[in-house]
Amino acid sequence: MDxxxxxxxxxxxxxxxxxxxxxxxxxxxxxVVRKGEGATSLSSGALDIAGYLRGxxxxxxxxxxxxxxxAHVYPFHPYSVLESIPSLGLKEIVSWLKDxxxxxPSAMIGSHDTTTMALTILGTKKPTCLVQRTMHTTxxxxxxxxxxxxxxxxxxxxxxSTASKALMESVIAGETGPHKIVHTxxxxxxxxxPSNISPVELARxxxxxxxxxxxxxxxxxxTEQTGTTLIALxxxxxxxxxxxxxxxxxxxTGTEIFELLSxxxxxxxYRLQRSLExxxxxxxxxxxxxxxxxxxxxxxxxxxxxxxxxxxxxxNTHPKSVILATGKFVxxxxxxNRTGLRETVFDLPxxxxxxxxxxxxxxxxxxxxxxxxxxxxxxxxxxxxxxxxFRPIDVKGDIFASNLFAAGSVLxxxxxxxxxxxxxxxxxxxxxxxxHAAENVTGGN
Amino acid sequence: xxxEEAYAHVRNTLKEERMMPFSTSEMxxxxxxxxxxxxxxxxxxxxxxxxxxxxxxxxPRGIAVELSRSPPEYWSSTDxxxxxxxxxxxxxxxxxxxxxxxVVNLMRRRIFSQRPDLVPQSLHQQNEILRKHNLAFVPxxxxxxxxxxxxxxxxxLDLPFIKDKIRKGAEVLFYPGCQAEERAQxxxxxxxxxxxxxxxxxxxxxxxxxxxxxxxLVGDMxxxxxxxxxxxKQIDDLGVKKIVTTCAGCTSNLNEIAARNNWEIPVYxxxxxxxxxxxxxxxxxxxxPMDDHTVRVTVHDPCHLIRHTSRRVLEYAHRLLNAIxxxxxxxxxxxDLCCGGGGLVGRHSPDxxxxxxxxxxxxxxxxxxxxxxTPCPLCTAQIEESLFRDGSDIExxxxxxxxxxxxxxx
Numbered sequence: 029m030d031x032x033x034x035x036x037x038x039x040x041x042x043x044x045x046x047x048x049x050x051x052x053x054x055x056x057x058x059x060v061v062r063k064g065e066g067a068t069s070l071s072s073g074a075l076d077i078a079g080y081l082r083g084x085x086x087x088x089x090x091x092x093x094x095x096x097x098x099a100h101v102y103p104f105h106p107y108s109v110l111e112s113i114p115s116l117g118l119k120e121i122v123s124w125l126k127d128x129x130x131x132x133p134s135a136m137i138g139s140h141d142t143t144t145m146a147l148t149i150l151g152t153k154k155p156t157c158l159v160q161r162t163m164h165t166t167x168x169x170x171x172x173x174x175x176x177x178x179x180x181x182x183x184x185x186x187x188x189s190t191a192s193k194a195l196m197e198s199v200i201a202g203e204t205g206p207h208k209i210v211h212t213x214x215x216x217x218x219x220x221x222p223s224n225i226s227p228v229e230l231a232r233x234x235x236x237x238x239x240x241x242x243x244x245x246x247x248x249x250x251t252e253q254t255g256t257t258l259i260a261l262x263x264x265x266x267x268x269x270x271x272x273x274x275x276x277x278x279x280x281t282g283t284e285i286f287e288l289l290s291x292x293x294x295x296x297x298y299r300l301q302r303s304l305e306x307x308x309x310x311x312x313x314x315x316x317x318x319x320x321x322x323x324x325x326x327x328x329x330x331x332x333x334x335x336x337x338x339x340x341x342x343x344n345t346h347p348k349s350v351i352l353a354t355g356k357f358v359x360x361x362x363x364x365n366r367t368g369l370r371e372t373v374f375d376l377p378x379x380x381x382x383x384x385x386x387x388x389x390x391x392x393x394x395x396x397x398x399x400x401x402x403x404x405x406x407x408x409x410x411x412x413x414x415x416x417x418f419r420p421i422d423v424k425g426d427i428f429a430s431n432l433f434a435a436g437s438v439l440x441x442x443x444x445x446x447x448x449x450x451x452x453x454x455x456x457x458x459x460x461x462x463x464h465a466a467e468n469v470t471g472g473n
Numbered sequence: 474x475x476x477e478e479a480y481a482h483v484r485n486t487l488k489e490e491r492m493m494p495f496s497t498s499e500m501x502x503x504x505x506x507x508x509x510x511x512x513x514x515x516x517x518x519x520x521x522x523x524x525x526x527x528x529x530x531x532x533p534r535g536i537a538v539e540l541s542r543s544p545p546e547y548w549s550s551t552d553x554x555x556x557x558x559x560x561x562x563x564x565x566x567x568x569x570x571x572x573x574x575x576v577v578n579l580m581r582r583r584i585f586s587q588r589p590d591l592v593p594q595s596l597h598q599q600n601e602i603l604r605k606h607n608l609a610f611v612p613x614x615x616x617x618x619x620x621x622x623x624x625x626x627x628x629x630l631d632l633p634f635i636k637d638k639i640r641k642g643a644e645v646l647f648y649p650g651c652q653a654e655e656r657a658q659x660x661x662x663x664x665x666x667x668x669x670x671x672x673x674x675x676x677x678x679x680x681x682x683x684x685x686x687x688x689x690l691v692g693d694m695x696x697x698x699x700x701x702x703x704x705x706k707q708i709d710d711l712g713v714k715k716i717v718t719t720c721a722g723c724t725s726n727l728n729e730i731a732a733r734n735n736w737e738i739p740v741y742x743x744x745x746x747x748x749x750x751x752x753x754x755x756x757x758x759x760x761x762p763m764d765d766h767t768v769r770v771t772v773h774d775p776c777h778l779i780r781h782t783s784r785r786v787l788e789y790a791h792r793l794l795n796a797i798x799x800x801x802x803x804x805x806x807x808x809d810l811c812c813g814g815g816g817l818v819g820r821h822s823p824d825x826x827x828x829x830x831x832x833x834x835x836x837x838x839x840x841x842x843x844x845x846x847t848p849c850p851l852c853t854a855q856i857e858e859s860l861f862r863d864g865s866d867i868e869x870x871x872x873x874x875x876x877x878x879x880x881x882x883x
Contacts, residue, residue, distance in 0.1 A: 029749045065514055065566035219526030228517040229526065293514045318565050318784045338783035339561075340728040358510075358568045 029343060033059040033314070034469045036334050036347040038321045038373060039361065041066035043436025043454035043461075044353035045304040049128060050462025051351075052313035056469045059345065060313060061336055063320045066301055067359045067437075071451060072289045073134065073263065073296020074146055074163060075125070077118070078107070079155035079448025083402045087155035090141045091452070092118055098449065104383055104413075104441040106453050112416050113460060121459045122157065128311075132303035133270050134296065137164040148289040149186045149262060151177070151194030155448055156289075160296050162270045165286040167258050168205065175206040176256040176283075178247060180230060181213045182222035185291055186262040188212065210254045214246040230264040231295045234273060244280045251281050263287035263295045270299065321373050324350075331429045349465035352412075352420065352434040353458060361438035362411065364391035371412050371438065377423050379440045381409030385423075404446035411440030418461050431468055433461040491587045498733070499579055506576060508569035509537040515563035515573070520811040521556055521818075524828040530556045533563035533573040540576060551591045554580050556825055558818050559690065560811035561780035574781075577816075578689055585692030592692065593821040600691045607682040607700060609651035623658040632877060635665045639711075643676035645746075646713040648704075648727070650720030652850040654681045660850045663877035664719045664743055670759055670880060671751050675717070678707045686726040690817045701730050708738065716740040719873045721775035721849035722815070725782050742778060743873055744848055748789040757796035761881035769801045770794065771842035772872075773833065773856060774809040775849035784809075790848055790872060797879045805845075807836035814855030830859045838865060848872040 037048045040062030048060035078094025079087050081101060088094030095118055099108040110118060122140040129136050138144050138158035145153040147168060167173055175195075177188035188211035199205040215222060218233035233239035247259065259277075265287055266273045277285050287296065308315055318338050325333035331350045336343055354361030354373060362378060363370055368388040369378040380386045386394065394407035413421040414434055422428040435457035437444065444450035474482070487494065495503055515533035516522050522532040531539075531553050539550050557577045564573050585592050599609070606612055613619035627634055647668060653660035668675045682704055688697035708716070716738060718724050727740040741749070747756050772794070778786045787809075794802050813819065813829025833856060837845055845860075847853055850871055857869040870878075 063565075064568060065518070067568065070512060070514065070568070219528055221526075221528045224527050226513060226516050226527070229523075232523065293512055293517055298517060316784060316788075318780060338785070339781055340725065340732070341783035341785060343785070360568070 031059070031343060031345050033057050033345055033347050035059070035349045035351065035465050036061060036345050037351040037353055038334070039066070039353035039355055039359060039436065039438075040305075040315060040317070041068040041353065041355055041359060041436060041454065042300070042304065042451050043355075043458035044351070045308055046125070046455055046458030047351045047353055047433075047435050047462035047465065048313045048315075049304070049308050049311045050459050051466040052308060052311035054463065054466035054470070055312075056466040058313040059316060059347075060308060061316045061319045061321065063318065063360065067355050068304070068451070068454070069297050069301040070292035070358065071297040071300070072292070072294050073160055073298075073300045074156045074289055075136065075138075075158040075451045075455065076155070076448040077122075077140070077157040077452030077455075079143075080446060082404055082443055082446050085402075087143055087145070090143055091122075091157040092140050094143075094449075095452075098442070098447060102381070102441060104381065106414070106418075106439050106442055106457050107449075109416050109418065109460070110456065116460055116463060118456065121456055124459065125455055126158070128307045129303055132306060133266075133268060134160045134299040134303040135271070137161055146289050147195070147260060149191060149291065151191035153198075154289060157452065160270075160287070160299065162265050162274050163263065163287045163289065163296060165258065165284060167284055171204060171207050173206040173258045174208040174210065174254060174256045176250065176254060176259045177209070177211040178250065178259055178261050179211070179213045180225065180262065180264070181215045182217055182225040183227065183230065183262060183264075184224070185227060186288070191260075191288075206258065210256065212250045214243060214250070216242040216246055227262060227264050227290065227295045228267070228298065231267050234264060235266045235268060240273060240276065244277055247277065247281050251283055257283055259283050259285040260288050261285055263290045265295070267295065267299060267302070324374060326429055329429060330431045348469045349431045349433065350429075351461050351465050352432060352438055353436045353461075354438050356408070356411065356437040359437065366390055369410055374420070374428065374432070376412045376420050376428060378410055379413045380406055381441050381443065383413055383440070386410050402446065404443040408445055409440060409443045411438055414439055417464050418457055431465075433465050435461040493583060493586065502572050502575045502579055503540070505570060505572045506537050506540045509534070509571050510569055511538065512568065514566050514568065518562045518566045520560060520562065520813065520829050520832070521558060521825065523832070524813070525556075525825055529825070533567075533571070536573060536576060536580075537571055540580070548584060548588045548591050550580060551584055551588075554584070555593055555596070555821050556818060557816050558776070558811050558813060558829070559816040560776035562776070562811065565780050578692070581690065581692035582694050583692070586694065595821040596691045596817060599687060599817060599820055600693050600696065603683060603688050603691070603693070603696055603700070607703065608655060609683050609687045610655040612655055619658075623662065626659040627662055630659055630874060630878060632659065632662060632666060632874075634662065635669055637665075637677050638675065639679055640676045641710070642712050644674040644714050645676070646708060646711060646716045647675045647677055648684070648716055648718045648723060649677075649681070650718055650723040650850070651681070651683050652854070653719055657850040657853065657871065659874050660719050660871045663871070663874040664717075666877040666880070667743065667747070667873065668717075671755070676711055676713065678704075678711070680707070682707070684723045684726050685730070686722050687817065689726070701734075705734075705736065708736075714738065717743050717746045719743050719848070719850065719871070721777035722851060725777040728782060742782070742786055742848060744786055744789045744793065747876075748792060753792050753796055756793060759881055760797045760879050762799040763797070763879045764799065767799045767801050768844060769803055769842045770844045770846050770875075771803050771805045771837060771840045772808060773805070773812065773837075773845055773847035773852055775847060775852045776811050776815060778848065779809055786848070793876060794846070797876075800879070803840045803842050805833075805836040805840050805842070807833050810836075812852050812855045814851050819855065826855070827859065830855060834859050834863055834865070837867060842867065844868040844870060846870045846872045846875045
């Protein structure tokens with residue numbers, strides 16, 4: 029049976045949900061449709077906006093500066109569009125996101141005019157913009173702190189000993205940091221064997237009374253012995269109420285604790301995904317999971333029909349605007365094989381960072397010989413081209429459809445792994461597309 | 474030796490060496506495993522891993538790794554492969570579309586045919602029932618006792634009894650599934666009341682036989698094909714144009730078989746039939762307040778509907794519930810979490826099944842609902858038993874029964 033919505037957003041990661049929330053807040057009847065879990069759930073849960081220029085080693089002083097620099101150096105960068113929309117500046121967008129996440133498990137701290145150097149699970153620091161409240165600390169630069177890296181026995185993701193060594197080396201090399209760094213392995217396993225534990229298991233365990241008591245006891249024991257004032261934990265502080273858990277542990281141990289940035293799929297990433305879904309619902313939007321967009325109909329330059337498919341059912345929608353936020357290779361927005369790259373829903377031409385077609389280029393030819401290259405792999409810059417309203421362009425360079433917008437990593441022109449701009453571009457483009465699509469709907473009436 | 478003979482010879486040699494070549498459809502499933510990028514997203518969502526930990530159940534990733542990174546010595550996985558409830562959560566969240574539920578079925582199939590000694594005894598017992606009766610449950614010995622049990626259930630629910638109809642050339646086949654046929658008879662009766670109410674031209678099957686899902690879960694390929702063939706013959710004899718069921722498992726399994734074997738007869742859950750064929754507006758005309766006060770209900774989403782068929786089916790459930798006057802729906806935080814009743818896990822490891830459902834029970838109790846409804850007799854039974862064990866006074870109803878109960882004058 030068909031369903032009618034003003035706006036259909038294809039993809040439900042950060043870009044799709046941001047677009048969906050924005051449109052729903054403007055009273056458009058919005059459907060966000062997603063096949064699975066969304067790649068945002070695989071992220072660290074911190075929101076990077078702009079960290080480095082490609083090849084650079086010095087992080088930008090502020091995300092704002094980074095956005096301007098990237099837009100200036102790379103004219104085709106998605107951030108270059110921001111200049112032409114004064115009403116939706118970076119400042120507005122960042123504070124909008126903070127507002128919608130306020131009070132959620134992944135409430136964010138940070139601002140557009142400060143680069144936060146967040147400590148990772150490897151003991152290194154990474155430039156980012158917003159971190160979740162549980163990942164936030166201001167005391168990392170205090171030299172008189174004693175920092176404890178507390179790992180969990182059986183949690184393979186985090187080795188507190190190497191992390192403390194890495195941080196100590198950077199302090200010795202002249203960076204400001206705690207004068208004393210210690211590490212420990214806590215024993216608190218949700219099941220019998222302390223081996224092969226995943227962060228999510230621990231996050232669920234810590235939400236039980238037993239689990240929380242256990243970790244507090246272990247931490248108390250360790251802080252008394254070492255005189256710890258600041259504790260770095262892997263991100264396991266719960267899925268639903270991490271802020272209360274953080275507070276409770278801090279009260280019981282007399283220290284400040286914070287979560288480190290971790291590998292995918294992380295607990296904070298999971299929290300961010302769930303919090304955004306809750307915001308969409310609150311704004312009046314609908315989320316439909318387990319469906320893929322499989323085909324479309326276009327008439328007179330407009331998308332008039334999208335076919336959505338679940339394992340055993342298919343139905344059509346007739347949206348007034350469509351937002352494509354299907355992501356890149358993990359999200360499924362782009363697919364590559366030995367004959368080249370293609371966009372999976374509308375078969376839009378795939379371009380590289382300089383807007384040359386890579387339709388027939390074997391993806392392996394878009395990677396460098398060195399896996400970790402400072403300039404990054406050109407493959408990650410590939411995506412679909414867009415105009416200043418984020419409408420995808422077709423083979424001839426014309427707008428593909430006047431009511432189709434695209435957001436997030438399906439777009440070309442930015443190299444998120446080296447720029448540290450992944451979720452930032454998703455946020456900025458998602459917000460702009462959501463507003464544009466909603467205006468398109470109300471303007472069309 | 475000609476080519477045919479050579480092929481037959483090679484096949485026999487393979488059999489002696491306990492090797493089974495993959496069929497084309499199996500090959501697709503096996504290839505999907507090669508896509509696994511080991512990200513672990515499935516482990517974060519698997520209800521069994523959540524309940525018992527990776528030590529007991531290595532989870533979807535463990536199963537994928539086992540199949541893709543080591544030689545397929547399936548018997549090494551037997552302690553885990555029977556703990557999968559087949560909920561399909563992993564397949565849904567997987568960024569690479571690895572088809573774990575079908576991988577599990579494939580492995581169970583192979584273990585059954587090559588090392589039946591490793592198949593849990595309880596599953597063999599289940600299969601004996603299937604082989605003997607063509608049903609998932611031992612049928613009632615005495616038809617009078619069966620009728621008495623049915624009447625007692627109807628009386629308790631204040632529902633009228635409508636005689637069975639078997640009519641060739643009817644438009645719709647109502648297929649209740651084994652649970653509603655032999656155990657939860659009120660579901661079967663409620664569906665008849667609903668179909669009758671909207672003057673649907675329907676029929677039942679002459680002799681109820683299983684849809685074949687339990688045989689697939691045991692791994693008995695031969696029996697599953699036999700069961701689906703028996704059912705198809707009955708369907709053909711009746712000449713119906715569509716099939717309506719009240720069971721989530723039957724809905725997804727019959728849809729899969731119908732698609733694979735080109736039945737060209739659509740299979741719907743009764744919720745879909747009510748919304749798409751009758752229309753919510755039409756249904757709402759028949760509904761009246763159930764009680765003298767607002768009834769607060771919460772809904773449990775059966776995996777076989779949301780993840781194996783379509784999440785829209787439960788959207789329909791909400792539309793229908795909202796159409797009943799004085800019913801308020803409150804959401805449980807675990808509404809789409811597997812109840813642990815699937816995959817025959819309840820048969821072979823009831824302890825695991827009971828730990829899985831704990832999370833559902835916790836979330837249901839957290840809502841202010843006085844009643845939980847779900848459009849699947851198996852989920853209903855699993856949740857009802859667990860709530861009872863828990864000492865809760867929250868009532869449990871199959872959604873089909875709940876709708877029939879809210880008919881005006883019904």
